[in-house]
Amino acid sequence: MHQSERSGLLFALLGFTVLSLGDGVMKSMAGEWPATGVALLRYSIGATVLGVILAIREGRTGFRFPHPRAQLMRGIGMGIATIAFFSAVFLMPLATATAIGFMTPMITAILAQFILGEPARRATWIASIAAFTGVLIILRPSFMDIGWAAFLPLLASVGFSMSIIGNRMVAGRASALSMQFTVASIAMVFLVFAFAVGTLGGFVATKLTIPDWTIIVRCIIIAATASIAHWLVYLATTKAGAATIAPMVYVQLLVTAILGIVFFADRPDAMTMLGAAIIVGAGLYLWREGGQRRRANMTSNS
Numbered sequence: 001m002h003q004s005e006r007s008g009l010l011f012a013l014l015g016f017t018v019l020s021l022g023d024g025v026m027k028s029m030a031g032e033w034p035a036t037g038v039a040l041l042r043y044s045i046g047a048t049v050l051g052v053i054l055a056i057r058e059g060r061t062g063f064r065f066p067h068p069r070a071q072l073m074r075g076i077g078m079g080i081a082t083i084a085f086f087s088a089v090f091l092m093p094l095a096t097a098t099a100i101g102f103m104t105p106m107i108t109a110i111l112a113q114f115i116l117g118e119p120a121r122r123a124t125w126i127a128s129i130a131a132f133t134g135v136l137i138i139l140r141p142s143f144m145d146i147g148w149a150a151f152l153p154l155l156a157s158v159g160f161s162m163s164i165i166g167n168r169m170v171a172g173r174a175s176a177l178s179m180q181f182t183v184a185s186i187a188m189v190f191l192v193f194a195f196a197v198g199t200l201g202g203f204v205a206t207k208l209t210i211p212d213w214t215i216i217v218r219c220i221i222i223a224a225t226a227s228i229a230h231w232l233v234y235l236a237t238t239k240a241g242a243a244t245i246a247p248m249v250y251v252q253l254l255v256t257a258i259l260g261i262v263f264f265a266d267r268p269d270a271m272t273m274l275g276a277a278i279i280v281g282a283g284l285y286l287w288r289e290g291g292q293r294r295r296a297n298m299t300s301n302s
Contacts, residue, residue: 004239004240005239005240005244007239007240008235008236008237008238008239008240008244008245009236009240009244009245009248010236011232011233011235011236011239011245012232012233012236012240012245012248012249013248013251014232015228015229015230015231015232015233015235015236016229016233016248016249016251016252016255017251017252017255018225018228018229018232019225019226019229019230019252020098020251020252020255020256020259021225021255021259022221022222022225022226022229023089023094023098023252023256023259024094024256024259024263025218025221025222025225026038026086026089026218026222027089027090027094027259027260027263027264028218028263029090029215029218030089030090030091031090032212032215033209033211033212033215035083035086035087035089035090036083036086036087036191036194036195036198037195037211038086038215038219038222039079039082039083039086039191040188040191040192040195041211041215041216041219042082042219042222042223042226043079043082043184043187043188043191043223044188045219045220045223046184046188046223046226046227047181047184047185047187047188049223049227050177050180050181050184050185050227051181051185053177054177054178054181057177058175058177058178062174062175062177062178062181063178063181064174064178065182066170066173066174067169067170067173070166070169070170071166071170071182071183071186072166072186073162073163073165073166073169074162074163074166074167074170074182074183074186075163075166075182075183075184075185075186075187075189075190076159076162076186076187076190077158077159077160077161077162077163077164077165077166078159078160078163078183078184078186078187079159079186079187079188079190079191079194080155080156080158080159080162080190081155081156081157081158081159081160081162081163082156082159082187082191083191083194084152084153084155084156084159085097085101085152085153085156087149087152088100088149088152088153088156091146091149091150091152092142092146092150092153093260093264093266093268093272094256094257094259094260094264094266095253095256095257095260095266095268095272095276096138096142096153096266096268096272097152097153097156098153098252098253098256099134099138099253099272099275099276099279099280100135100138100139100153100154100157100279101153101156101157101160102131102157102249102250102253102276102279102280102283103131103132103135103153103154103157103279104157104160104161104164105127105283105286105287106124106127106128106131106132106282106283106286107128107157107158107161108160108161108164108165109121109124109127109128109286110124110128111158111161111162111165112165112168115165116165116168116169121289123285123286123289123290124286126282126285127282127283127285127286127289128282130278130279130281130282130285131278131279131282131283133278134274134275134276134277134278134279134282135154135275135279136275137271137272137274137275137278138271138272138275138276138279139151139275140271141269141271141272163183167179176234180227180230233245236248246287247284247287250280250283250284253276253280
């Protein structure tokens with residue numbers, strides 16, 4: 001393995017670990033403030049900081065809005081994913097919500113067939129069916145405890161998939177910093193709208209009070225860890241390539257399981273571990289098949 005690949009894998013390991021640590025901080029706020037409030041504050045902080053940096057570095061040109069429909073898909077998808085995932089983490093063990101979140105690659109591949117016109121592949125359907133089986137295994141006890149809210153991590157995966165597809169549609173149309181600001185600002189506006197609708201509808205989960213200073217500090221930490229994690233993963237892709245580092249995402253499951261056991265007394269049972277193993281296996285299978293297909297295409301074009 002080349003030195004650049006080793007450093008890329010290390011950056012990816014650090015990035016996904018930092019992202020999981022941010023999820024642990026978020027979990028610590030369960031019951032202290034609504035998930036919608038945490039999500040809104042997190043993106044308000046992120047959009048403001050990114051906007052200031054963007055204005056300094058790129059001026060007015062950085063605030064372009066290429067391909068509005070795709071940008072809305074990115075921002076709204078991220079807003080949906082954030083509310084759903086934050087709510088899920090507040091209601092169920094951190095590792096459980098994280099494991100179900102690994103459905104994202106499979107959902108993205110399926111949605112890409114309908115939105116981007118990408119051809120359907122047998123590997124996609126095999127991995128998706130296997131992963132959904134794993135999700136059902138994991139959700140069985142959670143559904144008995146919290147009802148339909150147990151499917152929130154799956155909704156989060158759909159939202160993340162929408163954002164990923166939107167990213168593909170606008171790739172190369174602006175700088176990475178501009179793209180980050182755009183998705184954060186649209187997500188923030190969406191979250192304000194969702195909060196307003198929820199408040200008017202009388203949903204308890206959206207009723208906000210003035211947060212304690214510790215809530216604000218933890219939201220800042222969440223925003224900072226997310227930005228640092230994404231930056232580390234970006235560096236990893238420049239050194240080792242996206243396909244090489246993709247399996248490193250599963251380190252999140254290990255880190256969140258440790259955090260859950262140490263800080264929140266969440267011990268995954270055997271069925272949860274089985275379901276998580278099936279989902280991870282499906283994701284690795286899809287990644288492996290994709291790598292073989294890319295190599296075959298390169299060989300045929302050479």
